[in-house]
Structures are given as structure tokens and as C-alpha cells.
Amino acid sequence: MCGRYAASRRPEDLAGTFGIEKWEPEETLGPDYNVAPTKEVLAVLDRPLKDADSPRPVRQLRKLRWGLVPSWSKTPEGGARMINARAETVHEKPSYRRAFAARRCILPADGYYEWVTGEQERDLEVEGRRKRPRKQPYFVLPADGSVFAMAGLYEFWRDRTLPDDHPQAWWVTCSVITTEAERTPLAVAPADGPRSLADIHPRMPLMLTPDRWDAWLDPSRTDPDELRALLAPPPPSLMRAYPVATAVSNVRNNGPELLKELEAPEEGTLF
Numbered sequence: 001m002c003g004r005y006a007a008s009r010r011p012e013d014l015a016g017t018f019g020i021e022k023w024e025p026e027e028t029l030g031p032d033y034n035v036a037p038t039k040e041v042l043a044v045l046d047r048p049l050k051d052a053d054s055p056r057p058v059r060q061l062r063k064l065r066w067g068l069v070p071s072w073s074k075t076p077e078g079g080a081r082m083i084n085a086r087a088e089t090v091h092e093k094p095s096y097r098r099a100f101a102a103r104r105c106i107l108p109a110d111g112y113y114e115w116v117t118g119e120q121e122r123d124l125e126v127e128g129r130r131k132r133p134r135k136q137p138y139f140v141l142p143a144d145g146s147v148f149a150m151a152g153l154y155e156f157w158r159d160r161t162l163p164d165d166h167p168q169a170w171w172v173t174c175s176v177i178t179t180e181a182e183r184t185p186l187a188v189a190p191a192d193g194p195r196s197l198a199d200i201h202p203r204m205p206l207m208l209t210p211d212r213w214d215a216w217l218d219p220s221r222t223d224p225d226e227l228r229a230l231l232a233p234p235p236p237s238l239m240r241a242y243p244v245a246t247a248v249s250n251v252r253n254n255g256p257e258l259l260k261e262l263e264a265p266e267e268g269t270l271f
Helices: 011-018 077-081 097-102 119-126 210-217 224-229
Strands: 005-007 032-035 040-047 058-066 084-086 104-109 111-117 135-142 148-158 170-180 203-205 239-243
Touching: 005 104, 005 111, 011 040, 011 058, 011 104, 040 148, 040 210, 097 104, 097 148, 097 224, 104 170, 104 210, 111 148, 111 203, 148 203, 148 210
Parallel strands: 058 170, 084 170
Antiparallel strands: 005 032, 040 058, 040 104, 104 148, 111 135, 135 239, 148 170, 170 203
8 A cells, every 4th residue: 555655855856757847836845754645745647738729648747645536536635645546447447447547746855665564563463462462564665766656546636616717626636556465575675674675564555656647648549448558567676665663653753864874673663
């Protein structure tokens, strides 16, 4: 799954990486080292500009809210639960299939956080002792330091309780597509810890390599079978993972120190 990630790259850097044609200062966000559901996030998408003479899709950097609200939803309350869409079923689920066919995006990140329960704590659970498991967080990122381009969907939702000219009349929300975690060895693995992404968690965000960006973002592509082919996992062994401080578990904590690599998992959270 993907429940937390880091996004610290500057909008101008993202513009160069993705070939952005349109972005507005008011649409940008500062660095966020602890992106959590319901927060505003930056997304790359191809869409015609509003009131433009040409219907040509324009690559834009837009600000969306993480947690997809389907256009037919009566309220936005379920958005916080719809942060992830499974690659295996995204084409058929009512909440996602319309967006999958026409509203796809890329969510740029440095990498994502995932938590694994320490071996000692799992042993206590097996023994029946009532103790809350203490989980060790890991940060997962491309081994070469490139942008982690997560496949995503976005959707528009109209708040009918507000007038058309109200600034919050329209919500634009998104979801991260996830896939089965890789079982192949990590490109760089911690000395004392997981050897593959599947050792950390059975799911992972679907990373799109640059050769798939244009096809994924192209709104003229609507054939489900053609689009599903783009959901194939990336080549193996592109990622690295390392332990980080449990401070990231509190969403109120936010800063570059959250990305600092620990020499070993924190005491009591051994893998």
C-alpha cells in the first residue's frame, strides 16, 4: 500500500523532469517530508486548458487532494479511505474505472514510507501477550536518486451545497495505484533488515519508468486492455530501502530529518 510519502522536489525541477508546460505559483506546494492522506499534493497531468482555443492536452503541474472522491459520491467523506487503488482491479471498480479510462496522473515523490513489525514484537503477539506492536519504518526510493513517479488517478467532485463561483465548489482528488511488492532483491538493502520490498509489505506504489509517462498521461488513450498493459511492474532491483526514525509515524512531524538513514533499526523494532 501507500499511506505516507515524501515529496521535496521544487516545482521548477519537476517542470524540467516531466516537461511541464503550465503551472501557476498558487498551484504549487513547498517540500513535504511526511505526506499523509487528505493533504494537498502535486500531480502531473495532461488536460486541455480551461477556456483555451485549442482542445490540445497540455501537461500541467496541479495541486490535488490525496483521497479520491468519485464524481457520483453524495459526500466527500469517503475520500480519506480511497488513497490507494489496486492495479489488478482498478479497471473494474466503480469508484476508479471512469478515472482510469480518462483521468490518469503521476504523483512525483522522493520515495515512500512503509512500516514492518519487528520480530520481537511479532513473537510477543504469537505468545498471546497484549502489547501493541511497535513497527519500524523504512524509506523506499529509487536507488539512483531519480524521481519516484507513482501512477495515479484523479477525479472531480462538485459540492452541490455551494454556489458555482465558490472557490471550494469543486474538489479535485487523487489516488495512488498500488501493485504486488517486488520479491527480487533490492538494489541496495540494509545490512540488518529486509532483502526485498515484499519483506517489508506485500504491496507497493506502482512506479512508472520514464518510457511510460507519455502513454499513461495521454487522455486520448481509453482502451482498458491497452491501459492495463501500462500497469506492468517496473524492471526489478531499481529500489533501495533503509530504516528511518519512528518519528515519521506521527504525521505532525515534518522535516528533512525524517529521511535520515539509521545505521540499524531502532531498539525494540528489529526486523
